[in-house]
Amino acid sequence: MARHLITSALPYINGIKHLGNMVGSMLPADVYSRYLRQRGHDVLYICATDEHGTPAELAAKEQGLPVEEFCAQAHDAQKAVYDGFQLAFDYFGRSSSAENREITQHFARKLHENGFIEERAIRQVYSPTDGRFLPDRYVEGTCPHCGYDKARGDQCENCTRVLDPTDLINPRSAISGSTDLEVRETKHLFLLQSKLENEVREWVARHDKDWPQLASSIAHKWLTEGLHDRAITRDLDWGVPVPADTWPELAAEGKVFYVWFDAPIEYIGATKEWADQDPENRDWKSWWYDADDTVRYTEFMAKDNVPFHTVMFPATELGVREPWKKVDYVKAFNWLTYYGGKFSTSQKRGVFTDQALDVLPADYWRYFLIANAPESDDSSFTWEHFTATVNKDLADTLGNFVNRVLSFSKKRFGEEVPAGGEPGEAETRLGEEIARLLGEYEEQMEAMQFRKAAAALRALWSAGNSYLEEKAPWLQIKTDKDAAALTLRTAMNLIHLYAVVSEPLIPATAKVMRAAFSLPDDAATWVTADEARSLASVPSGTPFTVPPVLFAKLTDEDLAAYKERFGGEEA
Numbered sequence: 001m002a003r004h005l006i007t008s009a010l011p012y013i014n015g016i017k018h019l020g021n022m023v024g025s026m027l028p029a030d031v032y033s034r035y036l037r038q039r040g041h042d043v044l045y046i047c048a049t050d051e052h053g054t055p056a057e058l059a060a061k062e063q064g065l066p067v068e069e070f071c072a073q074a075h076d077a078q079k080a081v082y083d084g085f086q087l088a089f090d091y092f093g094r095s096s097s098a099e100n101r102e103i104t105q106h107f108a109r110k111l112h113e114n115g116f117i118e119e120r121a122i123r124q125v126y127s128p129t130d131g132r133f134l135p136d137r138y139v140e141g142t143c144p145h146c147g148y149d150k151a152r153g154d155q156c157e158n159c160t161r162v163l164d165p166t167d168l169i170n171p172r173s174a175i176s177g178s179t180d181l182e183v184r185e186t187k188h189l190f191l192l193q194s195k196l197e198n199e200v201r202e203w204v205a206r207h208d209k210d211w212p213q214l215a216s217s218i219a220h221k222w223l224t225e226g227l228h229d230r231a232i233t234r235d236l237d238w239g240v241p242v243p244a245d246t247w248p249e250l251a252a253e254g255k256v257f258y259v260w261f262d263a264p265i266e267y268i269g270a271t272k273e274w275a276d277q278d279p280e281n282r283d284w285k286s287w288w289y290d291a292d293d294t295v296r297y298t299e300f301m302a303k304d305n306v307p308f309h310t311v312m313f314p315a316t317e318l319g320v321r322e323p324w325k326k327v328d329y330v331k332a333f334n335w336l337t338y339y340g341g342k343f344s345t346s347q348k349r350g351v352f353t354d355q356a357l358d359v360l361p362a363d364y365w366r367y368f369l370i371a372n373a374p375e376s377d378d379s380s381f382t383w384e385h386f387t388a389t390v391n392k393d394l395a396d397t398l399g400n401f402v403n404r405v406l407s408f409s410k411k412r413f414g415e416e417v418p419a420g421g422e423p424g425e426a427e428t429r430l431g432e433e434i435a436r437l438l439g440e441y442e443e444q445m446e447a448m449q450f451r452k453a454a455a456a457l458r459a460l461w462s463a464g465n466s467y468l469e470e471k472a473p474w475l476q477i478k479t480d481k482d483a484a485a486l487t488l489r490t491a492m493n494l495i496h497l498y499a500v501v502s503e504p505l506i507p508a509t510a511k512v513m514r515a516a517f518s519l520p521d522d523a524a525t526w527v528t529a530d531e532a533r534s535l536a537s538v539p540s541g542t543p544f545t546v547p548p549v550l551f552a553k554l555t556d557e558d559l560a561a562y563k564e565r566f567g568g569e570e571a
Helices: 019-038 054-063 067-084 098-113 193-205 213-225 248-252 259-276 303-320 353-359 362-371 383-413 425-446 450-471 473-479 481-501 507-515 529-534 556-566
Strands: 003-008 042-049 091-094 117-127 139-142 169-173 182-191 295-302 329-333 336-338 379-381
Touching: 003 019, 019 042, 019 295, 019 329, 019 336, 019 353, 019 362, 019 425, 042 067, 042 259, 054 067, 067 091, 067 353, 091 098, 091 259, 098 117, 098 259, 098 303, 182 248, 182 303, 193 213, 193 303, 213 303, 213 329, 259 303, 295 303, 303 329, 353 362, 362 383, 362 450, 362 507, 379 383, 383 450, 383 473, 383 481, 383 556, 425 450, 425 481, 425 529, 450 473, 450 481, 473 481, 481 507
Parallel strands: 003 042, 003 295, 042 091, 295 329, 336 379
Antiparallel strands: 117 182, 139 169
8 A cells, every 4th residue: 555644734822723724724634634544554644843033932921921832831821722622643743843943954055065055145024113033924915906905024914925125015013013114135045937937947847747727726826927026034033043053144143044945944853853753663754765766745735835835845845956855746725715815813804723623513514614625716715604514414414313213123123233134126226326435435435525525424324314314213113024124124223324424524523433333353454346246245133222312403593603702794
């Protein structure tokens, strides 16, 4: 089986993330990783908190903490939420790790040796009010391209154009709001992307037929506009320091690497963190160095991260002139909006992941978000849509099927799977339909078409309900007890199949369904087409229990309470 390296865009350290962040990177990466593991592949799913940059410094200052302590606490808080969502990372690291510092400095030295980094004197925005140089993202103003009045000095959030602070109209300090800004000279290191443009262009072109249109179009948009040399250092106290053995003057001035230089390298750094925990059994380089023929690398991210992963980081890797693994497939997502408007950490607009878990268990959210993933276009979260999806798909289609099959069988046949007669025409048709739908589900998961995969899974659940309605064991029991027993035994085998194949989307519920049957040798990781046709993995005589209600049906009162707490009006 193949070796699959999977990464999701690093969540920034400053605050708990909202549902849009979850569905735009980490959750689909987890679903895909779980699926591949179940199919027998060797999978390494890596993520980490992105900890450097001015926002971390400012947040630490607001809380009266040293930045290192703030980041350590924030990392643990984020990890607790992701554990609550049952994200099965193989490792969730930190970009402030010693491993990332070591590899980032190695990359910088190699780029310098190969002529792709040079030192330049530049004029940079300085705020006398704040008493400091302002990093790009802490200069705000109006975008000269689209007129958005909250554009940052590094990139316009609205039109995604890359900017310099001096491009902004009516610039102001994002720290104090002061418009009393000066431009002073300071020295920085520049990555000479212009010298690597043709190599990056050729590399992107080789992936045109493989990448989804969203990722490919964003990469080509950047390349069409041309790659410009970019400053990769900043005047900050917190970050990967410029190595003194290569740039002694800048190191003495306390320069650190720009967060967008070291953050993608943390994918490698976090893998080394993972390996350093068990060096005798883990080889981080086998995943990243000279691994093109042995590893398939898939990245998951929202569209605002695409340029950095399809153009800027590949340029860095190419310039190092070493065989570091570059991404094979970029799964990019559009925005999940909240009632048509953007989720906003700063404006506290929308549902944040810790709040979501406070409202309902993770599987409610995991299923809804994947079933409505913003793949082909933006999608909108509304409480009305969420409630309707939970009630129809989870409570009625899956939960009610499991409950009524097991409850009815226990009432009429006791606590063991009944025997009944031999499967007939209805069971044969059902088996063929289940095998067909399972194949559709597998096809969509392989293609990373998550909305379609959720729809195929829902169709599998619906097939069980259709079979139950057709056979009507509550009527069969009155005239033919063996026929009713056969129907219930078949339905119980469906429940076990659902438990196995639903695990990527709803792992906690899948575990409960599977545990309902006392199968001593239940080691199945997936279901083959033949097994789907036979529906015989749970034989008669198997003890079973009736689990608690899998999914509570949400009421009008619940809906009203959610909207009162979080708001629910069109933007």
